[in-house]
Amino acid sequence: MVVKEKINKTLNSKGAAIFKKMLEDKNAISKHLQKGGKLSDLKDKYKFVKPI
Amino acid sequence: MSNPYNLFEPDEFSYEFVTSQEITYQIYFLDYSAMFADYPNIAEFIYTFNIDVIDGNEKSAITDERIGITIVEIFKRFFIKIENVVVYVCDTTDKKHYARKRKFDTWFWKYNDGNIIKEDGIAMIEGTEIVNALLIEKHHPKLHEIIFAFKDLNNKVGEK
Numbered sequence: 001m002v003v004k005e006k007i008n009k010t011l012n013s014k015g016a017a018i019f020k021k022m023l024e025d026k027n028a029i030s031k032h033l034q035k036g037g038k039l040s041d042l043k044d045k046y047k048f049v050k051p052i
Numbered sequence: 053m054s055n056p057y058n059l060f061e062p063d064e065f066s067y068e069f070v071t072s073q074e075i076t077y078q079i080y081f082l083d084y085s086a087m088f089a090d091y092p093n094i095a096e097f098i099y100t101f102n103i104d105v106i107d108g109n110e111k112s113a114i115t116d117e118r119i120g121i122t123i124v125e126i127f128k129r130f131f132i133k134i135e136n137v138v139v140y141v142c143d144t145t146d147k148k149h150y151a152r153k154r155k156f157d158t159w160f161w162k163y164n165d166g167n168i169i170k171e172d173g174i175a176m177i178e179g180t181e182i183v184n185a186l187l188i189e190k191h192h193p194k195l196h197e198i199i200f201a202f203k204d205l206n207n208k209v210g211e212k
Contacts, residue, residue, distance in 0.1 A: 013175035015205030018087050019182045022141045025082065026102050030143070033104045039065040039080060047083040048065035049099065 056122040068106075069122050075108030077119070079126055084139065091201045097135045120159030131168055131189040137198060138187040149183045156185075166190075171199050173206035 013019070025046060032042060039048055057069035066080040081099045088095040103123065130136055142149035142156075153172075160170055171186040186202040188195060 011208040012177055013182075013206050013208050015175055016177045018084075018205065019141055019175045019184055020177050021087060022084070022100055022139070022184075023144065023182060026100075026141065026143060027145060029080075029102065030104050033078060033106050038063070039078075040063055043065065047086075049081050049083045050061075050064065 054118045054121055056125040057118055059122070059126070067126060071108075071113070071116055071119060073108065073113045073116065075110055075113055076106050077122075078104045078106045079123070081130075081138075091205070097133070098137045098139060100140050101138055102140075117162075121163050123156075123159055124163040127168060127187065128165070131187075134189040134191050135193070136189070137192070139202070140185055140187075142183040144180065144182060149181075153183050153185075169195070169199075171202055173202060175206050176208055 029039070029042060029046065033039070042048075057071060060068045060070075062068050062078075066078050068076060068078050070076050079101060081101045083098075084100050085095050085098050088098050127138075130138070142152040157170075160168075164170075167190055169188050169190050171188070173184045173186070175182040175184055184206070186199065188198055192198065
């Protein structure tokens with residue numbers, strides 16, 4: 001059981017690449033906004049939408 | 053119950069509201085449909101969203117229930133189109149991802165009218181836990197397939 005838990009810690013989730021990209025995008029955009037930047041500056045890099 | 057704050061649309065990409073303690077929140081959505089191409093059951097109308105404080109000091113602010121009410125109001129509008137799906141992650145950079153999850157969960161359980169279903173996930177990426185969640189309208193025509201696919205995304209490769 002202990003061995004299995006140790007093995008699982010080294011395994012990535014199937015959606016790892018997606019969640020990692022989400023997190024990286026989130027942090028990059030957040031940093032840009034904290035520096036006073038606008039979302040429009042990043043419109044070519046990210047697909048902002050207003051789905052409402 | 054208190055009213056949500058007035059929502060502004062400062063540009064074509066985001067929403068903003070200003071609290072009574074003069075903290076400005078910016079909320080925006082990103083289209084992630086393309087990233088889910090390998091998961092056709094959840095590839096359509098899939099978005100992520102982020103909330104950022106762009107002005108004011110959130111840390112010194114006292115609890116303000118209208119913030120949660122306003123966020124949930126945005127989601128109620130978002131889910132008028134019942135095919136819309138949200139997947140979001142909690143920032144891990146400062147190790148406060150579980151605190152963020154608790155805050156969002158509190159808002160969700162307190163102000164959700166029952167039409168939005170939330171499914172929590174924890175993805176493992178190179179030994180780090182990424183707290184994430186799915187939000188979906190309960191009448192979504194592919195509700196069960198999407199929840200199944202979301203759980204599959206969080207499963208570890210090779211896990212029995």
